Amino acid sequence: MARSLELRYLVRPPEQGDFRSPVHDPRVVARVGLFLGAAIVVAFLTGLVSHVHQHPLAWLPLPPTPVWGYRLTQGLHVAAGLSAIPLLLAKLYAAYPALFARPRVGSPLHALERLSVAVLVATAIFQVVTGLLNVFQWYPWSFSFVRVHLAVAWVLVGSVVVHVAVKLPVIADALRGPVLEEAGDGPTRRGFLAGVAVTVLGLTALTVGQTVPTLAGAALLSPRQAGVGPQGLPVNRTARAAGVEATAADPGWRLTVAAGARTVALSRSELLAMRQVTVELPIACVEGWSTTATWQGVRIRDLVALVHANPDVDVRVVSLQQAGSYRESVLPASHVAHPDSVLALRLGGADLDLDHGFPARLVAPGRPGVLQTKWVERIEVLG
Amino acid sequence: MTARWSAGRLVLLGVGVGLVAAGAVIGLTSIPQHQWPSVLVWLAGGVAVHDAVLAPTAVVLGLVVLPRVPAPWRPALRAGALGAVVLALFSVVVVVGHAARRNPSVVPVPPTTSLVVAGALLVLAVMVGAAVGTAAHRTRRAAPAPGLLPRDDTD
Numbered sequence: 001m002a003r004s005l006e007l008r009y010l011v012r013p014p015e016q017g018d019f020r021s022p023v024h025d026p027r028v029v030a031r032v033g034l035f036l037g038a039a040i041v042v043a044f045l046t047g048l049v050s051h052v053h054q055h056p057l058a059w060l061p062l063p064p065t066p067v068w069g070y071r072l073t074q075g076l077h078v079a080a081g082l083s084a085i086p087l088l089l090a091k092l093y094a095a096y097p098a099l100f101a102r103p104r105v106g107s108p109l110h111a112l113e114r115l116s117v118a119v120l121v122a123t124a125i126f127q128v129v130t131g132l133l134n135v136f137q138w139y140p141w142s143f144s145f146v147r148v149h150l151a152v153a154w155v156l157v158g159s160v161v162v163h164v165a166v167k168l169p170v171i172a173d174a175l176r177g178p179v180l181e182e183a184g185d186g187p188t189r190r191g192f193l194a195g196v197a198v199t200v201l202g203l204t205a206l207t208v209g210q211t212v213p214t215l216a217g218a219a220l221l222s223p224r225q226a227g228v229g230p231q232g233l234p235v236n237r238t239a240r241a242a243g244v245e246a247t248a249a250d251p252g253w254r255l256t257v258a259a260g261a262r263t264v265a266l267s268r269s270e271l272l273a274m275r276q277v278t279v280e281l282p283i284a285c286v287e288g289w290s291t292t293a294t295w296q297g298v299r300i301r302d303l304v305a306l307v308h309a310n311p312d313v314d315v316r317v318v319s320l321q322q323a324g325s326y327r328e329s330v331l332p333a334s335h336v337a338h339p340d341s342v343l344a345l346r347l348g349g350a351d352l353d354l355d356h357g358f359p360a361r362l363v364a365p366g367r368p369g370v371l372q373t374k375w376v377e378r379i380e381v382l383g
Numbered sequence: 384m385t386a387r388w389s390a391g392r393l394v395l396l397g398v399g400v401g402l403v404a405a406g407a408v409i410g411l412t413s414i415p416q417h418q419w420p421s422v423l424v425w426l427a428g429g430v431a432v433h434d435a436v437l438a439p440t441a442v443v444l445g446l447v448v449l450p451r452v453p454a455p456w457r458p459a460l461r462a463g464a465l466g467a468v469v470l471a472l473f474s475v476v477v478v479v480g481h482a483a484r485r486n487p488s489v490v491p492v493p494p495t496t497s498l499v500v501a502g503a504l505l506v507l508a509v510m511v512g513a514a515v516g517t518a519a520h521r522t523r524r525a526a527p528a529p530g531l532l533p534r535d536d537t538d
Contacts (some may be wrong), residue, residue, distance in 0.1 A: 014442075021445065023461070086469050089437070093465075096438045118430070119403070125429030132472065136480030137489055141425055143418035151410030152426075158402025165395035169387055191458020191516065198508060199466045206501060220497040221473050223480055229488035238486050355486070 019097035022188045029094045030174035031193055035200075036087040037160055039080040040124070043131075044157045046077035050286045051150055053368050056332065064338040067365035071284035074368075075211035078288025081131045082207055086199040088124055094192075113166055120159035123152050135287045136223045210289040224289035230353035233283060233291050236369060237324075239354040244320045248375045253359050255343070259307040259381035268359045271345055274298045279340045285369040295363045297344035300336050300379070308381045311337055317362045318378040329371040330382065335364045343376060437468060455520035459512025466505045474498050 022028075053062055053070065063069075105111045127149065134145050164171065179189045209219025209226070216226040224234045239245045247253070254265040276296050284290040301311045312333050321327040335341050341364035345352065352358040357374030364372065414422065441464060449457050477497060481490040 122426045122430045126426050136476040142421040147413045154406025155403050158399045161399030165392050195462020225491050228491040234488040
């Protein structure tokens with residue numbers, strides 16, 4: 001009675017040899033691991049792009065072009081991170097018997113190897129789960145998501161590299177060998193790999209529409225929908241949440257442009273009387289959603305020219321918000337000089353909605369949405 | 384550890400250890416100490432949930448269910464179980480994300496719509512996979528290759 005023999009394993013802790021399915025095979029583990037590793041590396045590198053945008057490095061200036069660059073990298077970041085969920089589950093399932101390998105700890109080196117795998121598994125699960133919760137804006141923990149996500153990302157990618165170094169001969173052998181090697185293997189391994197591929201593609205199809213317009217209609221499981229929000233654009237922080245409902249709607253609002261002691265104050269009607277430009281730019285979020293919109297407003301470089309002869313300068317853009325991590329942002333000189341960097345006054349032919357930054361907001365190419373400062377009250381020339 | 388530690392592998396190992404160390408330094412210098420317990424709980428909690436709940440459940444399901452279904456259905460059912468775990472995870476975040484959303488543009492599709500449709504697509508995909516597996520099995524049986532006899536592939 002084969003079944004009763006198998007069920008017998010349930011009454012004692014399993015041994016590695018108890019797992020007899022062909023799925024638990026290095027040829028499967030290595031192939032799933034290859035794609036999982038690629039997803040982790042893509043998520044790591046694209047995550048670093050966003051980090052450098054928010055914490056600029058003098059030796060690594062990020063250009064404003066291509067204007068879709070940030071949209072692409074952050075769409076990839078979240079798509080890779082989400083695809084890592086089924087890939088990680090499949091990898092852990094295929095490699096699960098190794099958890100019960102004996103000896104548990106053979107030597108100090110073996111102990112280190114097992115410790116590195118434990119770190120790899122813990123950080124991988126941590127990153128995909130907390131990343132998923134973050135894109136749905138759910139934070140059931142008491143740590144700073146951004147700081148921890150960054151630190152754990154380095155540990156995770158380092159653990160992947162260590163794991164590859166340790167397992168390289170096994171991986172090489174496994175990838176060189178065909179999935180179906182022995183007579184009688186049947187379609188199990190190939191079927192498992194096909195099932196993982198279909199699951200990854202299906203999940204991607206149901207989520208990536210939050211940044212890929214042609215798949216917007218299928219984005220059932222994404223936290224944002226293209227076209228849903230005031231003026232057809234999703235909102236991250238509302239005017240109410242930012243505490244600016246009264247100050248932003250105040251008819252006495254003035255924009256101050258300053259370069260040292262030299263300042264100019266402009267009302268909204270004075271800004272509207274300046275030369276207006278129309279630009280097509282996305283609001284691209286690190287959470288993976290992006291929506292392109294048509295903005296009208298005044299070029300940042302035209303505003304800088306009111307107080308400063310040289311437009312090749314960094315500027316600080318300050319919001320009416322009194323608190324919050326993103327109440328101000330620095331626009332690098334390369335962005336200031338770009339003709340598509342505007343202080344937007346209108347969106348899609350109508351005045352900006354209060355939740356989109358009325359009376360004026362920054363919109364510049366190739367920047368994270370959180371740095372497209374809303375409810376702007378001051379632009380300062382730096383240096 | 385496997386033998387044959389070439390120079391390339393050692394370099395790779397060094398790079399990996401360096402990246403882990405960089406992460407540790409970044410974490411220790413940027414994350415306030417009072418946040419560490421929460422980080423550790425989430426790091427350990429994910430492993431515990433996977434190793435003690437998800438993986439054993441998958442193994443037991445495989446042990447109990449797969450021997451009782453035709454062999455050609457098994458790959459589709461395995462993939463269906465994988466998809467079901469992913470969808471269950473999404474179900475939690477979609478429901479909570481929708482209920483606690485900060486404004487109406489966050490998780491705008493009602494969970495009753497998105498999850499029911501996604502679940503139906505999952506069931507449909509499993510049925511298609513089982514049908515494809517069955518058709519492929521019939522093709523193989525019509526022209527059996529020497530030695531390619533079916534074998535018990537249960538967990």
